[in-house]
Amino acid sequence: MNITQLPLDEPLSPELVLVLPPHLRAQALALLGPPVWPAPRLRVVEAPAPLVEAPAPLDEPFVRSLGGLLAARVVHLGVIFVAVTLVTLAMSVVAHAVR
Secondary structure (H helix, E strand, C coil), rough: CHHHHHHCCCCHHHHHHHCCCCCCCCHHHHHHHHCCCCCCCCCCCCCCCCCCCCCCCCCCCHHHHHHHHHHEEEEEEEHHHHHHHHHHHHHHHHHHHHH
């Protein structure tokens, strides 16, 4: 068998050629020729949007905003403390009842 006995409509990709014996593989690779890559598609680039000015900075003082953040954090930690305390007390009551 040689490469000329293969059907002409049989596609010979490099992957398929790998299953051929070495001497037929060399013939098939010689017949394949250089690889042909598809041409890249042209991209259509839209015009950039006009720049929007940044909003004016707020007139809120730094100390006031920092105070709000700290107050929210303290309230958050207080809620967590109360929830953990209630769960601990409930487990203590259950443990005492089981004993």
